Amino acid sequence: MTREIRRLGVLTSGGDAPGMNAAIRAVVRACVHHGIKPYGIREGYKGLIDGQIEPMNARSVANIVNQGGTLLKSARSQAFRTPEGRQTAFENFRSADLDALVVIGGDGSFTGATLFEKEFGIPVVGVPGTIDNDIFGTDYTIGYDTALNTVVEAVDKIRDTATSHNRLFFIEVMGRDAGFIALNSGIGCGAEEILIPEADRGIDHLIKSLERSDRAGKTSSIVLVAEGGKGGGAFELAKTLEARLPDYEARVTVLGHIQRGGRPSCFDRVLASRLGVAAVKTLLEGSSSVMVGVRNNAVALTPFAEAISKHNAIDKALLEVADIVSI
Numbered sequence: 431m432t433r434e435i436r437r438l439g440v441l442t443s444g445g446d447a448p449g450m451n452a453a454i455r456a457v458v459r460a461c462v463h464h465g466i467k468p469y470g471i472r473e474g475y476k477g478l479i480d481g482q483i484e485p486m487n488a489r490s491v492a493n494i495v496n497q498g499g500t501l502l503k504s505a506r507s508q509a510f511r512t513p514e515g516r517q518t519a520f521e522n523f524r525s526a527d528l529d530a531l532v533v534i535g536g537d538g539s540f541t542g543a544t545l546f547e548k549e550f551g552i553p554v555v556g557v558p559g560t561i562d563n564d565i566f567g568t569d570y571t572i573g574y575d576t577a578l579n580t581v582v583e584a585v586d587k588i589r590d591t592a593t594s595h596n597r598l599f600f601i602e603v604m605g606r607d608a609g610f611i612a613l614n615s616g617i618g619c620g621a622e623e624i625l626i627p628e629a630d631r632g633i634d635h636l637i638k639s640l641e642r643s644d645r646a647g648k649t650s651s652i653v654l655v656a657e658g659g660k661g662g663g664a665f666e667l668a669k670t671l672e673a674r675l676p677d678y679e680a681r682v683t684v685l686g687h688i689q690r691g692g693r694p695s696c697f698d699r700v701l702a703s704r705l706g707v708a709a710v711k712t713l714l715e716g717s718s719s720v721m722v723g724v725r726n727n728a729v730a731l732t733p734f735a736e737a738i739s740k741h742n743a744i745d746k747a748l749l750e751v752a753d754i755v756s757i
Contacts, residue, residue, distance in 0.1 A: 433530075433553065433716045437467045439483065439523065440532040442500040443474035443539035446690055447559045447573025449698035450500040453534050455491035456706025457557075462488045464714060469526060473503045474535070475510035475542055478519040483526045495699055498576075498692050504535075510542055513549075520550045529553070530718070532709045534572075536560035537738045540721060544734045553718035555709045556734060559702075561690055564608035566740035567732025568723025572705065574610070575697040577689045581615035584685055585652060589619065592650040592681075598640070598671075602655045602664035602684040608741070609656040611689070613748055616654035622756050625667070626656045628744040633670055639756075640675070646757060704729065 440457045442450050454470070461468035470490070472482040494501055509515035523531070530553040533543045543554040558565045561577035581603050592599045601621075605611040609626025616624035623639045625631075636653070643651055655664045662670075668680040694702070701724065708722040708729045720731040 433714060435466050435529045435713055437469060437526070437528045438530050438532065438710065438713070439469045439471050439526070439528045440502070441471035441474050441477065441534070442502050442504045442559065443533060443535035443542070444504060444506065445536065445560060446498075446500050446504050447561050447571070448498045448576035448690070448692055448694035449572040449702040450504075450534055450559050451491075451494040451497045452694060452699045452702035453557050453559060453572055453706040454501055455495055456703045457532050457534075457710055458486050458491045459488055460707045460710035464710060466710070469528060470502050473505040474507060474539070475519060476505040476507040477503075478522055479507065479509050479515055481522045481525070483522065483528075495703075496693050498694060506538075516546060516549060519546070520552070523550075523552065530555075530713045532557060532706075532713070534559045536562070536571075537565055540734045540738050544719060544738070547719050553713055555712050555718055556721040556737070557702075557705045557709050558721055558723055558737075561611065562605045562608050563610040564606065564741060565721070565723070565737055566742055567721055567725070567730065567737045569725055570697075570701060572698055572702045573690070573694070575701075576692060576695045577604070577611055578615050578618065579695055580689050580692055581611060581685060582618045584688065585615065585619040585621070585654070588683055589650075589652060592652060596649040598651045598653070598678050598680045600653050600655055600664040600668045600680055600682045602657055602682070604686070604689050605656050605658060607658035609658075609744055610742075612654045612656035613744060613752065617748065617752050617755065619652065619654075620756070621654040621752075622648065622651040623653045624752050625653065625659050626744065627658045627660065629749055630660045633667070633674070636667075636671065637674060640678070642757070
């Protein structure tokens with residue numbers, strides 16, 4: 431089955447992620463390659479409601495493959511959550527004479543895409559763009575690798591201070607309710623302990639780990655904390671620890687939105703390019719209401735319903751690796 435597409439819209443939605451620009455570039459140039467007229471929709475679904483739909487061409491996306499953020503801007507739209515808002519978006523979509531839509535974003539963006547296709551029959555394909563790497567159906571999301579490298583670089587610098595002053599640092603990283611960033615960056619930067627929502631081992635485990643490090647002769651420690659952990663975040667954990675172990679002088683650093691910014695890594699640029707091209711190809715081949723991702727280094731399609739409702743599991747073997755290499 432194939433589908434004729436003359437004009438295609440592309441938008442970025444939700445939180446920005448390094449590599450989104452590379453994905454936009456790939457979608458636009460894949461359209462040009464296939465004789466489709468690409469249109470950029472600014473500010474996500476909000477722009478669809480406001481009619482911010484602009485024609486693009488191959489030169490519109492020149493020199494953005496190496497840029498962080500998103501050329502098309504991004505926004506969360508409460509109006510799009512309502513039937514009235516989606517109706518206005520549909521009317522603007524039709525006024526622009528568009529035939530299909532590519533949505534670059536996370537599970538919230540795909541939820542909106544699902545409703546849009548179901549209510550109005552518009553073919554939509556999603557491209558996973560989020561630093562959290564928490565979307566089911568793909569081994570990696572666009573922006574995740576860059577975020578990891580950003581965290582490792584920051585923690586390496588904090589390690590210098592921790593070592594110089596014999597201090598304990600709690601470093602909180604992003605990831606919502608998923609611990610992928612904390613676990614992998616923690617191993618990469620040699621953290622003494624890694625606290626993630628998927629393996630909540632409690633304050634007693636942390637204390638035993640720090641005591642073990644002390645007996646091993648370590649004079650400073652780094653603890654990576656995922657923001658969605660049950661311990662209340664890095665500040666709360668530091669307060670609890672100091673109450674239990676008064677001899678420890680803990681410092682807290684919350685890396686925050688620095689993890690979303692910066693130039694995308696080569697891995698994210700290539701991933702975004704592959705998935706952007708695959709999204710256009712998927713629509714032309716007649717599929718929709720799916721996300722394009724990579725599994726075992728091959729492009730794979732996952733229905734939106736699964737991408738939204740399911741979650742990737744943490745590799746338990748990595749938790750064992752973290753414990754072993756931190757002694």
